[in-house]
Amino acid sequence: MFQITIDYDKCQGDEECVNACPAQVYDFEDDKPVIARGEDCLGCETCVEVCPVGAITVEEV
Numbered sequence: 001m002f003q004i005t006i007d008y009d010k011c012q013g014d015e016e017c018v019n020a021c022p023a024q025v026y027d028f029e030d031d032k033p034v035i036a037r038g039e040d041c042l043g044c045e046t047c048v049e050v051c052p053v054g055a056i057t058v059e060e061v
């Protein structure tokens with residue numbers, strides 16, 4: 001499984017990760033992404049790549 005971390009100090013709430021994730025891992029609440037279904041993460045790192053500020057890390061655990 002994969003451990004997703006969002007650095008909310010960097011996150012600008014542009015919703016790129018929410019829209020790009022093929023597994024619908026993220027919800028968008030109060031103008032920020034939240035990891036709603038982390039257990040569904042595929043480890044593809046699409047969210048890491050689309051985030052313009054490098055706020056997301058994905059690690060295999």
Ligand code: SF4
Nearest residue numbers: 021041042044045047
């Ligand atoms: S690594 Fe892939 S499946 Fe996992 S949250 Fe990011 S975009 Fe979604």
